[in-house]
Amino acid sequence: xxxxxxxxxxxxxxxxxxxxxxxxxxxxxxxxxxxxxxxxxxxxxxxxxxxxxxxxxxxxxxxxxxxxxxxxxxxxxxxxxxxxxxxxxxxxxxxxxxxxxxxxxxxxxxxxxx
Amino acid sequence: xxxxxxxxxxxxxxxxxxxxxxxxxxxxxxxxxxxxxxxxxxxxxxxxxxxxxxxxxxxxxxxxxxxxxxxxxxxxxxxxxxxxxxxxxxxxxxxxxxxxxxxxxxxxxxxxx
Numbered sequence: 001x002x003x004x005x006x007x008x009x010x011x012x013x014x015x016x017x018x019x020x021x022x023x024x025x026x027x028x029x030x031x032x033x034x035x036x037x038x039x040x041x042x043x044x045x046x047x048x049x050x051x052x053x054x055x056x057x058x059x060x061x062x063x064x065x066x067x068x069x070x071x072x073x074x075x076x077x078x079x080x081x082x083x084x085x086x087x088x089x090x091x092x093x094x095x096x097x098x099x100x101x102x103x104x105x106x107x108x109x110x111x112x113x114x
Numbered sequence: 115x116x117x118x119x120x121x122x123x124x125x126x127x128x129x130x131x132x133x134x135x136x137x138x139x140x141x142x143x144x145x146x147x148x149x150x151x152x153x154x155x156x157x158x159x160x161x162x163x164x165x166x167x168x169x170x171x172x173x174x175x176x177x178x179x180x181x182x183x184x185x186x187x188x189x190x191x192x193x194x195x196x197x198x199x200x201x202x203x204x205x206x207x208x209x210x211x212x213x214x215x216x217x218x219x220x221x222x223x224x225x226x227x
Binding site: 033035040041042043044045048055056091093098100102103104105106107108 | 148150156157158159163208213214
């Protein structure tokens with residue numbers, strides 16, 4: 001297992017288009033988190049799953065954003081009708097017994113909306 | 115709700131000098147504390163964490179952090195920095211349900227030769 005994988009690494013899209021990102025967590029990790037990081041800021045929590053259940057969503061996650069984790073394995077984050085303000089690095093992390101082992105982050109997907 | 119404040123957005127130091135990156139948190143419940151490091155063009159990597167027990171925690175590359183409950187702080191220190199320590203450092207807190215991390219704004223550590 002090579003860690004948390006995110007695809008694509010970079011995405012450039014035109015304003016108004018829909019985009020979808022994928023995250024493959026470490027296989028035995030039951031929790032999966034999405035964060036957004038803008039330039040010069042710390043990561044901001046978006047949502048998290050325990051297995052296939054989405055347990056919490058941030059107010060940052062507007063109705064244009066949707067996340068899924070079918071079967072409790074990989075997860076997708078979709079942004080509909082992208083806006084320039086959506087340009088950011090989208091980070092995925094996974095964990096199991098986070099209080100002991102911490103969280104493992106992927107390298108992120110950098111979204112640029114033009 | 116938890117929050118984290120990293121008091122310095124940038125810290126420039128000379129190589130082999132000591133450094134301290136400051137972190138204060140607020141929370142109404144017991145927390146776990148973390149420091150993550152982000153090297154240029156790379157993802158976040160866990161540097162060290164405080165869960166319980168000894169208030170002084172150490173990383174394998176010479177960093178240490180001390181949990182101070184009365185001052186709600188978790189400052190990161192290294193007695194002698196190297197050029198390779200150049201990175202962005204993020205302090206983070208989670209409640210003891212470990213449901214999500216709340217990050218500070220980050221501190222950019224720049225090492226000058």
